[in-house]
Amino acid sequence: xxxxxxxxxxxxxPPHRPGLAAPDxxxxxxxxxxxxxxxxxxxxxxxxxDQLTAVNAKLHSIDERMTALxxxxxxxxxxxxxxxxxxxxxxxxxxVRRFHNAKGxxxxxxxxxxxxxxxxxxxxxHLVQALAESPDLHNVARDAILSACKTYYETIRRNFxxxxxxxxxxxxxxxTAARSRQRRKRLLEARQGVLSADELDxxxxxxxxxxxxxxxxxxxxxxxxxxxPPSFRSKELTDLCATLQARLEANPKYTSTHHRRLHxxxxxxxxxxxxxxxxxxxxxxxxxxxxxRAMNHHNFENDCTSYKTEELLSSPDDTDLSPLDDALAESPxxxxxxxxxxxxxxx
DNA sequence: AGCATCCACCCAGGTGTATT
DNA sequence: AATACACCTGGGTGGATGCT
Numbered sequence: 001x002x003x004x005x006x007x008x009x010x011x012x013x014p015p016h017r018p019g020l021a022a023p024d025x026x027x028x029x030x031x032x033x034x035x036x037x038x039x040x041x042x043x044x045x046x047x048x049x050d051q052l053t054a055v056n057a058k059l060h061s062i063d064e065r066m067t068a069l070x071x072x073x074x075x076x077x078x079x080x081x082x083x084x085x086x087x088x089x090x091x092x093x094x095x096v097r098r099f100h101n102a103k104g105x106x107x108x109x110x111x112x113x114x115x116x117x118x119x120x121x122x123x124x125x126h127l128v129q130a131l132a133e134s135p136d137l138h139n140v141a142r143d144a145i146l147s148a149c150k151t152y153y154e155t156i157r158r159n160f161x162x163x164x165x166x167x168x169x170x171x172x173x174x175x176t177a178a179r180s181r182q183r184r185k186r187l188l189e190a191r192q193g194v195l196s197a198d199e200l201d202x203x204x205x206x207x208x209x210x211x212x213x214x215x216x217x218x219x220x221x222x223x224x225x226x227x228x229p230p231s232f233r234s235k236e237l238t239d240l241c242a243t244l245q246a247r248l249e250a251n252p253k254y255t256s257t258h259h260r261r262l263h264x265x266x267x268x269x270x271x272x273x274x275x276x277x278x279x280x281x282x283x284x285x286x287x288x289x290x291x292x293r294a295m296n297h298h299n300f301e302n303d304c305t306s307y308k309t310e311e312l313l314s315s316p317d318d319t320d321l322s323p324l325d326d327a328l329a330e331s332p333x334x335x336x337x338x339x340x341x342x343x344x345x346x347x
Numbered sequence: 348a349g350c351a352t353c354c355a356c357c358c359a360g361g362t363g364t365a366t367t
Numbered sequence: 368a369a370t371a372c373a374c375c376t377g378g379g380t381g382g383a384t385g386c387t
Contacts, residue, residue: 114373178378
């Protein structure tokens with residue numbers, strides 16, 4: 001402990017000096033010394049406690065920063081791993097798109113034919129030839145340009161397919177799914193922003209799959225969101241979500257800039273994610289619904305496998321029932337939302 | 348200004364099929 | 368059976384736009 005000095009009254013038995021003081025006086029001195037020593041010990045203990053608290057706080061802070069750093073590094077590694085298969089080169093892709101759609105370009109892909117049809121083969125050759133001669137891409141391998149052309153054809157082909165009447169419902173389902181996923185992502189980010197230090201440990205590992213769905217709806221003519229919590233979420237996590245949501249909505253800025261959560265809907269019919277961090281799953285899932293597959297460390301934060309296809313698999317009958325109808329048809333005891341708040345603020 | 352939403356696009360990965 | 372390729376699916380991203 002730097003700078004700390006003990007007083008000259010040393011602990012221990014005072015030296016025996018016969019005849020210099022009466023026994024009462026010696027006892028008094030001894031008591032005084034002991035009191036002083038006791039006070040010093042108390043101060044010393046308090047100092048040690050303070051220092052330990054400071055060290056613990058520092059360690060906690062370092063631990064949090066390390067965790068955050070690990071998450072960033074791991075998510076980068078995950079992205080790089082996933083993208084190994086095809087080089088991501090927006091520059092080439094954009095050049096292909098611009099050239100293909102340029103007013104002066106008369107050779108364009110026909111999405112009604114396959115990539116290897118004579119017409120589309122000719123378009124590909126034309127694009128590759130022209131782009132390879134472009135000053136911007138003169139250092140780029142022809143294979144990379146060819147790959148970008150094929151990819152762009154896929155985009156055109158897909159758009160064509162989704163424009164067909166028989167795929168309209170599927171295209172709509174995809175859009176709905178993407179919208180829902182975006183909403184859950186924003187919800188997760190917003191809640192992470194109001195976590196307190198003592199909630200961090202419990203929250204660690206939560207994914208967007210654990211957030212409620214927010215479906216478009218209306219109550220008594222007021223448009224907003226119908227909240228549908230995941231059926232597999234533990235009560236503890238639901239309670240924490242409620243706390244965080246209340247914290248968010250205590251902020252007028254938040255309430256004025258976010259959609260209104262109108263009504264408690266029935267639990268979401270989304271399936272639990274296929275994989276999750278096993279330790280986090282024990283806290284975040286209902287016991288009988290814990291995913292069996294462990295998510296590896298690399299994709300822990302970002303994997304959202306349960307999202308895939310669930311919205312697409314809903315029966316046609318389901319689509320006839322609006323989210324509000326769903327919500328109102330459900331009995332009140334099933335209505336559990338993140339915060340149990342019915343907030344209807346007329347715009 | 349900040350947020351929600353839509354849209355276009357990229358691209359990894361899965362599946363089916365033809366070829367060797 | 369192994370390989371190559373075409374095609375399809377769907378998650379992620381960023382820009383544009385409209386709303387509060």
